[in-house]
Amino acid sequence: xxxxxxxxxxxxxxLALTVPLLLGGAHAAPAVQGTWHGGFYRLTLTGLSARGxxxxxxxxxxxxxxxxxxxLPTLTRTVPTAQDQIQIRVQDKDIQIRSAQGRPxxxxxxxxxxxxxxxxxxxxxxxxxxxxxxTYEPVPxxxxxxxxxxxxxxxxxxxxxxxxxxxxxxxxxxxxxTPLRVITNDPDRLYPLASTFKQIVVWGTLRxxxxxxxxxxxxxxxxxxxRSIEAYQPGARTVQNLATQAIVQSENTASDVLHLRxxxxxxxxxxxxxxACHTRVNTTTKAWWAAQAGLLQGLYGPDVNTGAQxxxxxxxxxxxxxxxxxxxxxxxxxxxxxxxxxxxxxxxPTYHPQTEVYLQNRSTPREWATLLTRMHLDPSLTxxxxxxxxxxxxxxxxxxxxxGVAYWGSKAGSGWRNVTMSGxxxxxxxxxxxxxxxxxxxxxxxxxxxxxxxxxxxxxVLENAKRLARSAP
Numbered sequence: 001x002x003x004x005x006x007x008x009x010x011x012x013x014x015l016a017l018t019v020p021l022l023l024g025g026a027h028a029a030p031a032v033q034g035t036w037h038g039g040f041y042r043l044t045l046t047g048l049s050a051r052g053x054x055x056x057x058x059x060x061x062x063x064x065x066x067x068x069x070x071x072l073p074t075l076t077r078t079v080p081t082a083q084d085q086i087q088i089r090v091q092d093k094d095i096q097i098r099s100a101q102g103r104p105x106x107x108x109x110x111x112x113x114x115x116x117x118x119x120x121x122x123x124x125x126x127x128x129x130x131x132x133x134x135t136y137e138p139v140p141x142x143x144x145x146x147x148x149x150x151x152x153x154x155x156x157x158x159x160x161x162x163x164x165x166x167x168x169x170x171x172x173x174x175x176x177x178t179p180l181r182v183i184t185n186d187p188d189r190l191y192p193l194a195s196t197f198k199q200i201v202v203w204g205t206l207r208x209x210x211x212x213x214x215x216x217x218x219x220x221x222x223x224x225x226x227r228s229i230e231a232y233q234p235g236a237r238t239v240q241n242l243a244t245q246a247i248v249q250s251e252n253t254a255s256d257v258l259h260l261r262x263x264x265x266x267x268x269x270x271x272x273x274x275x276a277c278h279t280r281v282n283t284t285t286k287a288w289w290a291a292q293a294g295l296l297q298g299l300y301g302p303d304v305n306t307g308a309q310x311x312x313x314x315x316x317x318x319x320x321x322x323x324x325x326x327x328x329x330x331x332x333x334x335x336x337x338x339x340x341x342x343x344x345x346x347x348x349p350t351y352h353p354q355t356e357v358y359l360q361n362r363s364t365p366r367e368w369a370t371l372l373t374r375m376h377l378d379p380s381l382t383x384x385x386x387x388x389x390x391x392x393x394x395x396x397x398x399x400x401x402x403x404g405v406a407y408w409g410s411k412a413g414s415g416w417r418n419v420t421m422s423g424x425x426x427x428x429x430x431x432x433x434x435x436x437x438x439x440x441x442x443x444x445x446x447x448x449x450x451x452x453x454x455x456x457x458x459x460x461v462l463e464n465a466k467r468l469a470r471s472a473p
Contacts, residue, residue, distance in 0.1 A: 196436075
């Protein structure tokens with residue numbers, strides 16, 4: 001795993017993308033409590049609003065400063081750890097957290113909804129000593145096919161990222177998809193895909209539209225019974241609407257409804273037939289979230305981390321059977337309860353980012369970018385359906401507003417410590433690129449916070465594409 005240089009100090013506004021959360025009653029006095037929460041120390045803040053709360057923190061740094069709009073009770077505390085002491089000072093509207101010995105500390109500020117860890121919402125400030133932070137180790141695999149030597153430029157790690165980064169960017173022949181020049185980092189190791197996999201669901205759906213099994217106006221029922229986590233639109237929705245919302249809004253329910261209609265195993269067969277032997281796309285979002293939340297103990301046992309790893313090591317056919325049962329069983333779960341249990345799992349001391357590659361859909365950077373190339377060049381799609389695919393992906397996350405970009409199609413994904421982005425882009429000079437960016441095990445836990453990196457990721461991809469273009473003979 002590469003060692004990445006520390007990024008710039010971050011000033012994060014965790015609720016900038018959500019409705020402001022008022023913690024405690026309208027007249028409750030602010031309170032701060034601290035206790036060990038497994039391997040990390042948690043400050044629990046109640047009775048104050050999270051509106052405007054910020055955190056200044058540098059990955060690899062030795063402390064953090066948090067700022068609130070409400071005056072907090074004064075608190076000074078020294079917390080001993082196995083190798084250090086954590087110094088905490090709460091005064092006025094600020095919290096200062098430092099390592100006494102200058103060792104790395106990781107600090108996360110997260111709003112916790114009511115019902116997740118008690119009847120009332122609160123703000124959690126979690127402090128991780130150096131020895132307590134879990135890391136993601138990319139899983140090496142042997143490429144499915146021998147690859148021809150291609151000119152390669154040196155990889156330059158993104159300054160804003162923490163944790164391992166898997167990256168593959170290839171300038172391709174726009175007619176054949178053959179790589180011409182590449183920039184890579186860990187291109188043949190496995191990473192969880194998160195929501196970036198949804199573009200493959202849309203691709204499979206459009207192949208069915210081309211084959212006459214569906215039309216873009218076919219209506220599919222979306223109900224409370226078949227919803228996934230987070231916001232969704234109930235009712236009889238068209239295939240066109242579901243495909244658009246799965247990409248543009250990253251709606252989990254829309255993706256799952258299309259995924260189930262196409263068939264997870266059938267989608268896996270499509271992907272494997274493209275030579276993507278290590279890629280797995282046979283799990284719905286609701287199924288992998290249910291597994292990570294510990295709600296499928298009949299399949300993965302009481303210890304999700306151990307059970308998921310054991311399933312990952314099964315022969316492909318047996319792993320596929322377990323995933324198929326997970327998809328089926330997840331459909332019986334209430335989505336609101338699932339989201340609460342999922343938050344509990346991610347906020348608990350037992351959470352480990354390694355489990356995500358075992359339970360979620362997964363691929364390698366090289367394999368995934370190659371698969372997306374095949375998707376965009378698929379000769380079986382009609383011109384109309386190919387145009388719909390490209391136009392929909394062009395409405396996806398994070399197009400960089402740059403006059404040198406002729407086309408930008410992408411789908412991003414995020415999780416509690418995971419962010420992904422992949423797609424296809426073309427420059428006005430005629431060069432075309434396929435890319436995959438995977439970053440699990442980051443230092444930022446909350447999905448809303450890590451999504452703030454998406455514009456940086458898009459700029460990073462574009463800058464490297466321009467590097468490749470300039471290197472052409």
